[in-house]
Amino acid sequence: MTSAGEAAPTGGPRVVATGVSKVLGEVTLLAPTSLLVEPATCLVIRGRNGIGKTTLLKILAGLIEPTSGEVRIDDRPADERDQTLRRRVATLLGAPAAYRDLTLADHLTLIDATWGGELASCEDRVHAALDQLGIGDLAERFPHELSSGQGQLFRLAVTLFRPSDLLILDEPEQRLDTQKRDLIGSLLRDRQRAGTTLIVASHDPRLTEAIAGEVLDLGWGPSELADEADDTADE
Ligand SMILES: Nc1ncnc2c1ncn2[C@@H]1O[C@H](COP(=O)(O)OP(=O)(O)OP(=O)(O)O)[C@@H](O)[C@H]1O
Numbered sequence: 001m002t003s004a005g006e007a008a009p010t011g012g013p014r015v016v017a018t019g020v021s022k023v024l025g026e027v028t029l030l031a032p033t034s035l036l037v038e039p040a041t042c043l044v045i046r047g048r049n050g051i052g053k054t055t056l057l058k059i060l061a062g063l064i065e066p067t068s069g070e071v072r073i074d075d076r077p078a079d080e081r082d083q084t085l086r087r088r089v090a091t092l093l094g095a096p097a098a099y100r101d102l103t104l105a106d107h108l109t110l111i112d113a114t115w116g117g118e119l120a121s122c123e124d125r126v127h128a129a130l131d132q133l134g135i136g137d138l139a140e141r142f143p144h145e146l147s148s149g150q151g152q153l154f155r156l157a158v159t160l161f162r163p164s165d166l167l168i169l170d171e172p173e174q175r176l177d178t179q180k181r182d183l184i185g186s187l188l189r190d191r192q193r194a195g196t197t198l199i200v201a202s203h204d205p206r207l208t209e210a211i212a213g214e215v216l217d218l219g220w221g222p223s224e225l226a227d228e229a230d231d232t233a234d235e
Pocket residue numbers: 024027028029030047048049050051052053054055056
């Protein structure tokens with residue numbers, strides 16, 4: 001059985017999205033989009049604020065249903081309720097649930113137990129995972145005792161620690177200083193070399209340069225809100 005903190009040994013899946021879009025009432029959250037991510041490669045998704053990057057990641061992870069189109073992760077439709085996919089796909093999409101009365105080390109220990117990690121080596125692996133992200137000295141802190149950047153490192157630790165061979169990350173660089181962004185770039189490259197497939201939305205050119213095999217630009221044009229603001233300014 002795969003232990004928490006290790007990539008699944010079989011190699012990451014191929015991800016194919018065909019014409020996926022999301023529309024809620026009058027609002028288009030994501031225009032029709034297609035992509036292909038080969039196993040153990042990294043796709044970085046870019047584009048202006050509000051273009052639909054997070055929406056696309058949620059669709060790829062099977063967290064929300066597209067209005068049109070479909071996503072396949074290897075031969076399976078993306079669906080977070082699919083147990084086989086849940087064992088493979090780790091996501092950082094918004095803040096994962098954190099328990100106020102559990103320390104950072106407690107959180108990782110809980111994750112390890114959930115995914116069947118070996119009990120005897122759990123403590124060592126938990127501390128190694130926190131050390132790897134430069135927050136080993138915060139192991140006994142509670143989540144609400146962290147700075148915003150330390151909180152982001154904790155969320156990354158939680159995401160990277162559980163077994164997965166497909167990582168879907170929304171702006172992993174958020175709130176991090178340059179050194180930590182470089183660290184994340186290096187950790188993600190290592191995961192890719194170990195066989196993990198990566199799909200990452202990012203606004204950081206340096207991180208993109210460090211990890212991207214392919215880049216998908218969703219668009220850089222003005223948003224409707226910007227259009228409306230321009231119209232108002234013209235009046
Ligand atoms: N629940 C919702 N209801 C209506 N519109 C929404 C909802 N969630 C998001 N949107 C809209 O959908 C669009 C896409 O949002 P999304 O979060 O996917 O963009 P993004 O590219 O990730 O933006 P950012 O770079 O700012 O993180 C935005 O215009 C947003 O306002």
